[in-house]
Amino acid sequence: MTGKQPFEAVVTRHGATVLRVCRAILGPADADDAWSETFLSAMKAYPGLPADANVEAWLVTIAHRKAIDVTRAAARRAIPVAETPDTEAADAADGPASGLDSDLADAVAGLPAKQKQAVAYHYLAGLPYADVADIVGGSADAVRRAAADGIATLRRTYPFAAATKGEPR
């Protein structure tokens, strides 16, 4: 009988998506820790995961909780004026993101938490609104609205997009 895949295959298949989600929710500085804690927790629990579980939704659920932990810990540490320099230093440390990409990253960072989560889990992780609702709470419709509001804000605050995409379709 063939059971669960080796965990290595889970990391290979879902590692990039979880990293993108962690980076979108937390920014580059804290994303590595969130990714590491997500996969370590997932590996601990993996033998007990039902065979028919949606592994990606399960991983994003864990990443969501880890991101909340990281955000709370950061809030406890934070000194009120540290926000802007921290973000800049982290962006610089993350390497050669083009201006356009870092503009979008900044725009996502500025979204309210619910919108950011809806955008990241639906558009980056590809989860249906109902699955996102299971993770963040509330209804699928509420998630859909939060995602739409988030996208609308990104369109306004991410100015280079229109120029690079040409005429709107």
Add this chain to the structure above:
Amino acid sequence: MNADDLARDLVRAFPGTPGDLRRLHDRLAAAAERDGILDVAYRTVDSPVGPLLLAATEAGLVRVAYASEGHDTVLQALADRISPRILDAPARLDATARELDEYFTGRRRSFDLPLDWRLSDGFRRVVLSRLPEIGYGHTASYAAVANLAGHPKAVRAAATACATNPLPVVVPCHRVIYSDGRIGRYLGGPDAKRTLLALETAA
């Protein structure tokens, strides 16, 4: 800009680049080892008999697999038989890789590694555990091995034990051949068996 364009831009803005993922993977492997949840660690090494998959539990080396067995198939079997908490984590297999390299370059005649025998039961395990007594560069017949394992009549069972050895090369089932000189079954195929025997007689 529609939502699809934006989704594409989001993927670019929040990269999951291979270099970052390799670094994070290695960090995960180290943390899993530290926390005692790395049930099976594995790596592959190149050898004169092709790439070998090496897998170890915390107890010791549990599986050596030839490419002809299908490494993915073997890993899935380890997930089913032992635990799915399996990672490509070379550190646990450093000593194994070093001793194999010494063996394949003629600088080592026996292995000094902790072995996890859990994939062999009963008589098969008894047979396999006696094989290191066949010295480097020597061969023994299946009948002699059955005798060594305490059941002189169980020649066929001894042959099956050798043919299904989960720890080939390290546990030297390649040194067991038919008394009439035929080479017999081998997990890595007859060519691999001949290569190992030639290596040992040349050294």
